[in-house]
Amino acid sequence: xxxxxxxxxxxxxxSVSGRIDAVTAPEFEKNLMESIGAGEKILLxxxxxxxxxxxxxxxxxxxxxxxxxxxxxKLVFAGLQGPVKDVFKISGFGSIFTIYDNEEEALKQF
Amino acid sequence: MDDLSxxxxxxxxxxxxxxxxxxxxxxxxxxxxxxxxxxxxxxxEEVLVNIFHYAYPGTQGEVAISCRTDPGKSLxxxxxxxxxxxxxxxxxxxxxxxxxxxxxxxxxxxxxxxQLMDRVEYRRRDNKNVLSLLAKLPSGQEMKxx
Numbered sequence: 001x002x003x004x005x006x007x008x009x010x011x012x013x014x015s016v017s018g019r020i021d022a023v024t025a026p027e028f029e030k031n032l033m034e035s036i037g038a039g040e041k042i043l044l045x046x047x048x049x050x051x052x053x054x055x056x057x058x059x060x061x062x063x064x065x066x067x068x069x070x071x072x073x074k075l076v077f078a079g080l081q082g083p084v085k086d087v088f089k090i091s092g093f094g095s096i097f098t099i100y101d102n103e104e105e106a107l108k109q110f
Numbered sequence: 111m112d113d114l115s116x117x118x119x120x121x122x123x124x125x126x127x128x129x130x131x132x133x134x135x136x137x138x139x140x141x142x143x144x145x146x147x148x149x150x151x152x153x154x155e156e157v158l159v160n161i162f163h164y165a166y167p168g169t170q171g172e173v174a175i176s177c178r179t180d181p182g183k184s185l186x187x188x189x190x191x192x193x194x195x196x197x198x199x200x201x202x203x204x205x206x207x208x209x210x211x212x213x214x215x216x217x218x219x220x221x222x223x224x225q226l227m228d229r230v231e232y233r234r235r236d237n238k239n240v241l242s243l244l245a246k247l248p249s250g251q252e253m254k255x256x
Binding site (some may be wrong): 069 | 126136144145148151156159173206209211213215218219221225226
């Protein structure tokens with residue numbers, strides 16, 4: 001798993017690639033919690049290159065979303081592919097989160 | 111012809127990658143496409159992580175994983191542990207419609223297994239937990255891959 005971040009106005013665009021599984025999920029969660037701790041409020045998770053996510057990854061996403069919500073921030077998603085898209089659909093995450101087709105479309109909203 | 115193989119790993123998170131690689135190679139041998147292979151990987155991870163966390167409280171143990179492929183047709187995966195008796199299928203279904211505040215993750219892993227595998231069976235054998243997962247090639251793909 002690799003994470004890269006850049007700022008677009010108020011939005012922290014975070015690209016995550018590879019696999020978020022039970023081994024990598026804690027690192028993923030810690031990385032994003034650090035950004036939130038540093039004051040980031042709007043996170044766009046760009047998942048174009050994410051090939052796999054398990055329930056451990058969803059658990060981390062939910063924890064991040066809860067913290068952001070308490071700070072009146074927001075977590076949105078863009079570019080979900082194949083298996084990741086399916087996992088979001090089956091788990092119901094696809095309907096509790098805002099998901100954009102791509103980054104450009106997401107950034108228009110902020 | 112059937113192709114059978116198995117591995118035994120310590121029941122700990124550091125065994126996950128090796129276990130997934132093992133099952134994944136059999137998924138490919140079976141002729142599953144990338145999507146189905148990822149689904150198989152997901153289900154095996156969910157079952158294993160559950161065992162790693164709960165089967166051997168306060169002690170070390172092992173997990174045996176066996177794969178039997180019928181190329182072009184199906185893959186049978188058996189996951190066996192000698193930990194505390196636990197039928198993963200007895201877990202309740204998660205509420206997948208709850209909002210962010212109320213949403214819980216518990217039970218989601220086994221929900222994936224139930225949704226994505228064609229057959230899931232739990233039994234006790236020789237004082238061990240044995241979970242078998244059967245994954246079939248999606249209908250319509252059988253001819254192409256056989």
